[in-house]
Structures are given as C-alpha cells and as structure tokens.
Ligand SMILES: O=C(O)CCC(=O)C(=O)O
C-alpha cells in the first residue's frame with residue numbers, strides 16, 4: 498500500500514487531478530501574522546461546541562468550531578484580512594470560512610470528505626493552519642487506500658480540489674504528544690455564491 502509522510506519546507510502536490518488535486522503550500526503567512534491571527538481567533542471568535550449523532554447517541558465533537566460568511570457576517574478583522582489574502586493567492590472567490598479549534602492533541606476531526614452539496618463545483622477548499630502543527634491523514638476511499646500524512650505547519654495552506662472530495666477522506670487524528678492548541682480556518686466557495694457570480698458575468 499502506498500504510504501507517504503510529508504514534512505515539507507517546499508510546496509508539495511501529493512495528489513493530482515484536473516482541478517489541482519491536493520497541494521500543500523508552506524509559509525504562505527509569516528510567523529508574526531500567524532501569531533496575531535491565532536490570538537485574535539482564540540480570544541474573539543464565536544466558538545461553539547457541536548453535537549453529532551453517533552450510533553443513535555448525541556456526542557460532542559472533539560473540537561470547537563465557528564463559521565462566518567465572508568462579506569456578510571462581521572469577521573474578526575485579522576481573519577477578514579487573511580481571507581482577502583487567501584482569495585488573492587489562490588484566485589478563488591472564497592465566501593465562507595469554518596474555524597476549528599483543537600485545544601490539544603486530544604481534539605481531532607474524524608476522517609471525512611467535505612460535504613459537497615452546498616459547495617461550488619470546481620472550486621477548491623483551502624485550510625490555513627495556525628498554532629501547533631498537526632498531522633493530517635489523507636486516504637483514498639478505494640482499495641488499496643493509498644495514504645498520505647502531511648504535517649500542517651502554522652502559516653501553511655492545504656488546498657484540496659472539489660473533485661478530490663469524491664475520492665479521498667481527510668482527518669486530523671488524535672496525537673497525545675501535542676500539548677498546544679491549533680486553529681484551522683477552512684475557506685470554501687458556496688454553490689449559490691458561484692451561481693450568483695456566473696449570472697453577473
Ligand atoms: O483542521 C483541519 O486541518 C481540517 C479541518 C477540516 O477538515 C474541516 O473543517 O472540514
């Protein structure tokens with residue numbers, strides 16, 4: 498089975514497809530920008546605990562989350578600036594951002610693909626990492642389940658194509674060695690925003 502670990506100082510593209518596959522871009526944001534944004538989000542984002550139905554029981558998801566519509570909700574100011582930068586770097590009209598707060602290595606996100614029904618086809622999903630590094634596991638849904646482990650460092654963008662969500666799951670496994678917090682900001686383009694833009698062209 499294909500297994501690869503990436504701990505990269507250079508851009509990487511572990512998965513290829515017609516929409517850019519999966520790319521890891523380290524160092525897009527400078528360390529001091531990341532530190533300020535991390536502190537702003539940790540202290541001022543509208544964090545929620547969410548519950549999920551699992552085996553007919555409601556359980557709390559093992560992280561905190563917050564969501565904003567870019568251009569419609571009032572974003573924490575540094576997040577607004579970061580969103581503009583991510584739009585510019587990737588040339589995609591991101592209009593929503595989902596935040597995840599992993600308080601320490603006991604927090605995690607289970608393997609999943611991002612729900613595609615309200616996302617614009619052909620547009621990427623970009624995950625900005627802040628705070629502690631955490632390892633993302635990306636795994637092909639089909640046997641023999643090729644797997645990549647990518648160390649997501651502060652300041653990096655992990656960019657996943659829309660198409661990749663059909664063929665791969667991604668997750669952040671628990672890691673007892675991690676004692677510090679991490680925040681990720683997942684930028685997405687909603688389907689309706691893309692339609693509205695197409696109608697204006
Ligand atoms: O925190 C991460 O790096 C991944 C988050 C994620 O997969 C999601 O919000 O859908």
Ligand SMILES: [Fe+2]
Pocket residue numbers: 609610611667
């Ligand atoms: Fe995800």
